[in-house]
Amino acid sequence: MSLWTTLNRVIFKRTSTFVLAGVAGAFFFERTFEVGSVAIFETLNKGKLWKDIKHKYEQ
Amino acid sequence: MAAAVGRICGARLLKSYGVVGPQVAQLSTQSQGWSRNRKWILSTLGVMGGGVGALLFALEQSVQASGSEAHPPHQPWNHFGWYQSFDHASVRRGYEVYKQVCKACHSLQYIAFRNLVGVSHTEDEAKAEAAEVMVKDGPDEEGNFFERPGKLSDYLPSPYPNENAARAANNGAYPPDLSYIVSGRKGGEDYIFALLTGYVDAPAGVVLREGQNYNPYFPGGAISMAQVLYNEAAEFSDGTPATASQMAKDVATFLRWCSEPELDERRLMTIKAIGIFSMLAAVVYYMKRHKWSTMKSRKLAFKPVSKK
Numbered sequence: 266m267s268l269w270t271t272l273n274r275v276i277f278k279r280t281s282t283f284v285l286a287g288v289a290g291a292f293f294f295e296r297t298f299e300v301g302s303v304a305i306f307e308t309l310n311k312g313k314l315w316k317d318i319k320h321k322y323e324q
Numbered sequence: 325m326a327a328a329v330g331r332i333c334g335a336r337l338l339k340s341y342g343v344v345g346p347q348v349a350q351l352s353t354q355s356q357g358w359s360r361n362r363k364w365i366l367s368t369l370g371v372m373g374g375g376v377g378a379l380l381f382a383l384e385q386s387v388q389a390s391g392s393e394a395h396p397p398h399q400p401w402n403h404f405g406w407y408q409s410f411d412h413a414s415v416r417r418g419y420e421v422y423k424q425v426c427k428a429c430h431s432l433q434y435i436a437f438r439n440l441v442g443v444s445h446t447e448d449e450a451k452a453e454a455a456e457v458m459v460k461d462g463p464d465e466e467g468n469f470f471e472r473p474g475k476l477s478d479y480l481p482s483p484y485p486n487e488n489a490a491r492a493a494n495n496g497a498y499p500p501d502l503s504y505i506v507s508g509r510k511g512g513e514d515y516i517f518a519l520l521t522g523y524v525d526a527p528a529g530v531v532l533r534e535g536q537n538y539n540p541y542f543p544g545g546a547i548s549m550a551q552v553l554y555n556e557a558a559e560f561s562d563g564t565p566a567t568a569s570q571m572a573k574d575v576a577t578f579l580r581w582c583s584e585p586e587l588d589e590r591r592l593m594t595i596k597a598i599g600i601f602s603m604l605a606a607v608v609y610y611m612k613r614h615k616w617s618t619m620k621s622r623k624l625a626f627k628p629v630s631k632k
Contacts, residue, residue: 298596298599298600299596301599302592302595302596302599303592305595306407306409306591306592306595309407309408310407310408310409310591313402313408313409313410313411313412313413314409314412314588315412315442315443315444317412318412318413318416319446321562322445322446322449323446324448
């Protein structure tokens with residue numbers, strides 16, 4: 266619970282840091298979510314995608 | 325929306341539960357049910373909706389049974405399924421089949437060479453493909469039209485200058501543009517595969533005109549396209565044996581890509597949507613528990629009013 270209290274005190278109390286936390290959170294969430302989804306997609310379709318076969322055709 | 329729901333289900337449902345009074349009334353067995361009128365309207369709506377649905381379903385089924393053509397069997401396509409992308413090796417072979425066989429008669433006018441880059445060909449290969457064809461361009465400085473080798477931005481050339489020329493060369497039948505054929509035909513790639521591999525001798529009694537062939541999957545049976553896919557009719561650059569069914573499968577996959585190039589993107593979208601919506605569902609579940617916690621932990625006391 267003390268982590269929560271610290272967070273509240275240090276970040277969420279002031280509007281400027283609160284907004285900053287929102288923006289930074291959105292950025293990192295989007296990055297992890299995007300990279301994670303693409304990784305799942307590429308493992309599920311391993312061997313079928315262009316990136317898996319293009320090495321055969323590139324010099 | 326909320327207003328309509330409220331009007332139908334009773335505005336009580338959407339009211340705030342701030343005060344205890346109405347809530348007790350709501351939870352008690354004494355509260356009134358639906359009025360006669362509302363019951364009547366709702367049951368009429370229900371019967372009508374169900375009836376129209378059943379009628380549409382019956383009409384659709386009867387139309388399916390009314391034709392004489394065979395329905396294409398379902399094939400286990402590699403790209404069918406929630407998360408399944410295209411098999412890009414198959415798309416590439418399909419392009420080779422189109423180029424070596426179908427291109428003689430069918431245009432593919434909405435596909436440009438640049439579309440192949442990163443899908444079935446590298447940029448250099450696509451440039452080489454484009455450079456093989458001659459494209460009419462102009463006017464130049466003297467106002468003349470001229471021919472030049474194709475570029476990435478050019479669209480695939482059509483075999484005939486116009487529809488009349490195409491008809492004249494094919495006994496009056498027009499070989500349709502294949503760009504959107506998979507979306508444009510019932511059965512999609514199943515139909516293309518069945519059509520290409522389904523040629524048989526005409527049954528007794530069926531009269532074919534000059535240049536027609538019999539194919540049970542084609543509506544009417546008499547098709548002006550002869551069987552084009554035989555074993556070894558094309559050659560694959562990756563060494564896959566070019567059997568007729570292999571070529572039909574690959575060209576159908578390729579044509580599906582032409583009709584729906586965003587398929588891979590949509591499959592990725594499915595994964596993302598499942599991810600995001602399960603997180604949102606967790607939030608909504610928590611919110612619901614949170615909002616209802618006061619109601620669930622509330623005690624109701626029944627105090628009969630003593631008659632004086």
